Amino acid sequence: MGESPETMVWREETRDAVQALRLAVEAVNERQEHQIELLHQADARSRRLQQDLAALQVQHAALTARIKSLEDRQAARPEPSHPPHAWSGETAHEVQAAYQRALRQYRDRNFAVAMDLFAEIILKAPHSEWADNAQYWRAECLYGLERYRQALAEFTKVFAYENTQKADDAQFKIGRCYVALGETERAHAAFNKLLAEYPDSEYADMARQQLRHLR
Numbered sequence: 712m713g714e715s716p717e718t719m720v721w722r723e724e725t726r727d728a729v730q731a732l733r734l735a736v737e738a739v740n741e742r743q744e745h746q747i748e749l750l751h752q753a754d755a756r757s758r759r760l761q762q763d764l765a766a767l768q769v770q771h772a773a774l775t776a777r778i779k780s781l782e783d784r785q786a787a788r789p790e791p792s793h794p795p796h797a798w799s800g801e802t803a804h805e806v807q808a809a810y811q812r813a814l815r816q817y818r819d820r821n822f823a824v825a826m827d828l829f830a831e832i833i834l835k836a837p838h839s840e841w842a843d844n845a846q847y848w849r850a851e852c853l854y855g856l857e858r859y860r861q862a863l864a865e866f867t868k869v870f871a872y873e874n875t876q877k878a879d880d881a882q883f884k885i886g887r888c889y890v891a892l893g894e895t896e897r898a899h900a901a902f903n904k905l906l907a908e909y910p911d912s913e914y915a916d917m918a919r920q921q922l923r924h925l926r
Contacts (some may be wrong), residue, residue, distance in 0.1 A: 758896075761896050803839070803840075806832060806835075806836045806839045806841050807841060809828065809831070809832055810829075810832055810841040810844065810845060812828060813825050813828035813829045813832065813845065813848065814848065816828060817829075817848055817851065817852060817855075820855065822852040822853075822855040822856045823852070823856065825848070825852050826849050826852035826853065826856075829845040829846070829848050829849040829852065830845075830849055832845040833845050833846055833849065842872065843869060843872035843875040843876075843877055844876075844877060846865065846868055846869050846872065846877075847866070847869050847875075847877040847880060847881055849865055850862050850865035850866040850868075850869070850881070850884065851884070853865055854866075854884060854887070854888065857891070859888045859891045859892050860888075860892065862884070862888050863885060863888040863889070863892075866881040866884050866885050866888065867881070867885065869881035878909065879905060879908075879909035879912035879913075879914055880914070882901065882904060882905040882908070882909065882914075883902075883905055883912070883914040883917065883918060885901045886898050886901035886902040886905065886918065886921060887921075889901055890921065890925070895925055898921070898925055899922065899925055902918040902919075902921050902922050902925075903922070905918045906918055906919070
């Protein structure tokens with residue numbers, strides 16, 4: 712026995728309704744996927760902004776430390792009535808010898824002893840050619856003692872020395888300090904800063920490797 716016209720109409724209306732619902736579901740799915748994509752894009756932009764902010768914070772800290780160092784140096788140094796004397800050969804030799812003693816202590820992993828010796832050089836011979844290196848290795852002593860927050864501050868002070876050869880070394884170790892402290896975004900920014908400002912540094916490949924591990 713065939714279906715009644717009413718049944719056929721009901722079936723057709725039901726089929727149309729199901730089809731319409733399926734189309735509506737597809738439309739909702741498309742909108743949902745679009746929103747998810749927008750969220751991912753916003754997430755990526757947010758991460759980039761955080762990295763940029765962290766880089767600016769590192770730069771701000773370095774510049775602030777440099778300003779303070781120069782101000783302290785200016786305050787502690789009286790105006791000379793005549794041009795300052797250059798280091799005598801004997802005094803320069805003494806500073807170099809003190810630096811080598813401190814470095815030996817560092818290499819023997821006597822970090823606390825070495826740190827004090829480097830600090831003495833910085834205090835007594837702040838304008839010597841060894842001062843910036845002493846500042847760097849003082850920071851390395853703190854890093855060796857796992858006092859990463861203090862090491863971070865001391866590495867930043869290296870940038871206060873004009874024409875230092877330890878700038879890229881310090882920048883790399885700043886990134887390592889942030890890694891040790893678990894501050895991943897700031898570590899990203901520090902290593903990226905190294906690659907941007909010191910592209911020919913011997914630490915460039917290591918910085919790229921660190922960035923790959925931080926992903």
